[in-house]
Amino acid sequence: MVLIEARDISKIYQLGDTELRALDRVSVIIEKGEFLAIMGPSGSGKSTFMNIVGCLDIPTSGQYLLEEVDVGKLTRDELAHIRNQKLGFVFQGFNLLPRTSALENVQLPMLYNSVPLKERNEKAIAALKTVGLEGREHHHPNQLSGGQQQRVAIARAIVNQVPVILADEPTGNLDTHTSIEIMELFQKLNVEAGITIILVTHEPDIATYSRRIIRFLDGHLVSDKPTIEDQKGLRKG
Amino acid sequence: MRSALTMLGIIIGVGAVIAMLAVGTGASRKIAEQTASMGSNLLIVLPGSQTSGGIRTGFGGQPTLTLNDAEAIEKECPAVQDVAPILNGTAQIVYGNLNWSTRVSGTTLGIIRVRDWPIATGRSLTDEDVRSATKVALLGQTVVDNLFGGIDPVDQIVRIKKIPFRVIGVMEKKGQSVMGDDQDDAVFVPVTTAQKKLFGTTFPGMVRQIMVKARSAEDLDSAERQVTSLLKQRHRIGPKKDDDFSVRNLTQMMQAAEEQTQIMTILLGAIASVSLLVGGIGIMNIMLVSVTERTREIGIRMAIGAKTWDIRLQFIMEAVILSLIGGVIGLTAGITGSSVISMMAGWPTEVSLMSALLAFVFSGVVGIFFGFYPAYKASLLNPIDALRYE
Ligand SMILES: Nc1ncnc2c1ncn2[C@@H]1O[C@H](COP(=O)(O)OP(=O)(O)O)[C@@H](O)[C@H]1O
Ligand SMILES: [Mg+2]
Numbered sequence: 001m002v003l004i005e006a007r008d009i010s011k012i013y014q015l016g017d018t019e020l021r022a023l024d025r026v027s028v029i030i031e032k033g034e035f036l037a038i039m040g041p042s043g044s045g046k047s048t049f050m051n052i053v054g055c056l057d058i059p060t061s062g063q064y065l066l067e068e069v070d071v072g073k074l075t076r077d078e079l080a081h082i083r084n085q086k087l088g089f090v091f092q093g094f095n096l097l098p099r100t101s102a103l104e105n106v107q108l109p110m111l112y113n114s115v116p117l118k119e120r121n122e123k124a125i126a127a128l129k130t131v132g133l134e135g136r137e138h139h140h141p142n143q144l145s146g147g148q149q150q151r152v153a154i155a156r157a158i159v160n161q162v163p164v165i166l167a168d169e170p171t172g173n174l175d176t177h178t179s180i181e182i183m184e185l186f187q188k189l190n191v192e193a194g195i196t197i198i199l200v201t202h203e204p205d206i207a208t209y210s211r212r213i214i215r216f217l218d219g220h221l222v223s224d225k226p227t228i229e230d231q232k233g234l235r236k237g
Numbered sequence: 238m239r240s241a242l243t244m245l246g247i248i249i250g251v252g253a254v255i256a257m258l259a260v261g262t263g264a265s266r267k268i269a270e271q272t273a274s275m276g277s278n279l280l281i282v283l284p285g286s287q288t289s290g291g292i293r294t295g296f297g298g299q300p301t302l303t304l305n306d307a308e309a310i311e312k313e314c315p316a317v318q319d320v321a322p323i324l325n326g327t328a329q330i331v332y333g334n335l336n337w338s339t340r341v342s343g344t345t346l347g348i349i350r351v352r353d354w355p356i357a358t359g360r361s362l363t364d365e366d367v368r369s370a371t372k373v374a375l376l377g378q379t380v381v382d383n384l385f386g387g388i389d390p391v392d393q394i395v396r397i398k399k400i401p402f403r404v405i406g407v408m409e410k411k412g413q414s415v416m417g418d419d420q421d422d423a424v425f426v427p428v429t430t431a432q433k434k435l436f437g438t439t440f441p442g443m444v445r446q447i448m449v450k451a452r453s454a455e456d457l458d459s460a461e462r463q464v465t466s467l468l469k470q471r472h473r474i475g476p477k478k479d480d481d482f483s484v485r486n487l488t489q490m491m492q493a494a495e496e497q498t499q500i501m502t503i504l505l506g507a508i509a510s511v512s513l514l515v516g517g518i519g520i521m522n523i524m525l526v527s528v529t530e531r532t533r534e535i536g537i538r539m540a541i542g543a544k545t546w547d548i549r550l551q552f553i554m555e556a557v558i559l560s561l562i563g564g565v566i567g568l569t570a571g572i573t574g575s576s577v578i579s580m581m582a583g584w585p586t587e588v589s590l591m592s593a594l595l596a597f598v599f600s601g602v603v604g605i606f607f608g609f610y611p612a613y614k615a616s617l618l619n620p621i622d623a624l625r626y627e
Contacts, residue, residue, distance in 0.1 A: 056540060096537075108538070
């Protein structure tokens with residue numbers, strides 16, 4: 001089942017006289033349940049693509065369909081609703097609310113979804129348990145390690161039972177050991193809960209957790225292969 | 238600290254609103270009470286001209302107001318219901334070994350109805366008392382309190398200027414006058430007795446003022462005209478001459494007093510609106526700073542699914558809370574302030590539940606009004622830019 005379909009998506013930034021094609025006619029289809037890694041050098045358009053997929057940004061041209069809905073035709077608030085219900089974000093810098101407990105951070109998406117307090121509590125506690133943070137509900141971000149903070153962010157991403165997680169360099173701020181733990185958590189969510197994972201990284205080791213890798217270069221999609229083949233190609237080259 | 242400074246405006250504003258309402262309601266209630274206590278539909282005829290500014294009594298001429306004038310007004314002015322001539326002065330009154338200095342007024346039984354001032358115990362003055370200039374006295378409550386410790390004063394003998402008077406009755410308690418003096422600190426005797434024994438002048442029959450009660454509020458103006466033309470005629474004042482008397486309408490005097498408190502109210506109202514405005518702008522500023530500082534948080538919330546109004550309501554609520562905290566402190570300050578005003582200016586003040594509620598609503602509205610723009614700005618942020626904000 002097709003989850004995401006990008007048709008000829010371009011994102012053009014006008015910088016004075018010159019125009020910058022951050023994305024140039026990118027077309028991709030992502031099926032439900034995939035674990036996809038997006039790779040490419042810095043400035044190649046990975047984040048731009050993620051923002052469009054995440055309904056945070058709209059393409060200059062082209063069409064983006066999420067579960068067969070043309071997102072380009074939606075209002076600001078309708079996009080917010082889609083982000084709330086269908087998309088979970090995990091950022092490089094965690095992006096938790098400071099001075100707010102882990103539990104409250106995880107409850108946040110449900111706040112914009114009119115979930116009653118009791119249910120909010122139960123679901124948030126369950127999500128924290130899923131990511132292995134039982135007993136840390138009342139810790140504030142500054143009392144948690146980087147890995148733990150990223151787990152809180154993942155709990156927040158999945159708490160509304162979204163079909164997709166978008167993770168833009170989620171291990172960029174973490175050491176190797178913690179990165180592996182986080183990647184194993186993504187893998188578990190992908191395999192056990194069937195959540196589609198789309199992950200941006202430039203570390204080949206991290207990308208091995210995926211089953212498919214697409215590569216960007218200067219806004220162009222230059223490669224789209226199963227992970228095993230992609231990595232073979234790397235070794236050859 | 239910054240929020241405390243910001244709230245100062247709201248605090249002062251709400252405080253001023255509270256004080257304003259306290260002064261306003263307190264004063265107008267007191268004026269209403271005093272108007273009632275003076276007696277309604279009242280005119281006061283005084284010797285001397287009002288139009289020429291200063292008081293021009295008939296120096297070297299004849300006294301301008303007499304008992305006969307009072308009688309003529311009562312007989313000949315149809316709009317007039319009752320008349321009370323008054324000849325007063327300060328005198329020492331002695332009972333046993335106690336003495337008390339008070340205002341003694343020679344008058345007629347008209348005083349009871351003119352001033353709406355009933356007798357509490359004993360009897361009133363009669364026409365016979367006035368005709369025969371009997372040495373009888375009606376006492377005000379304050380005089381009774383100071384001379385008679387629990388003894389019934391009726392039929393006791395007091396000495397006024399060493400002359401023995403029999404107490405025939407005690408007036409009911411009346412309270413303060415518009416000018417703030419104690420109306421119950423008074424003694425009434427027959428006007429004729431006052432003329433002959435107490436405050437005798439070279440002009441027999443002279444009185445210091447004539448109080449006139451019109452039949453109704455509607456008759457007040459015609460009563461004033463009738464009294465004026467009657468006295469012009471009696472005093473033989475030509476058409477182009479200044480009057481040697483003046484007629485004052487007590488309602489107008491009350492209005493003047495009311496205007497005075499209104500000025501105070503307007504002043505406080507001005508302070509209130511300026512400080513609420515300043516406070517509101519302060520809140521708007523602090524909220525704008527807060528929106529900037531929390532750009533990233535706004536981005537996170539938007540990414541997670543906050544809609545336009547979710548963001549707006551969050552910041553409006555914060556502004557309202559800030560403003561309400563200021564409002565509560567201001568309420569306290571206002572209550573304190575109004576008691577200080579009533580102590581210093583001798584003004585009665587009254588903080589009503591209504592004004593407390595109003596202050597609450599006021600600060601809430603200020604919060605909403607001045608919180609809206611920052612909230613609106615926050616809601617328009619682009620989520621990607623907001624997320625990237627350092
Ligand atoms: N808001 C913007 N305005 C102008 N240029 C931008 C903007 N966002 C991204 N770009 C440019 O688009 C290109 C792709 O950026 P991005 O998608 O962030 O790359 P990356 O692959 O490193 O995530 C870069 O050249 C970047 O400078
Ligand atoms: Mg990037």
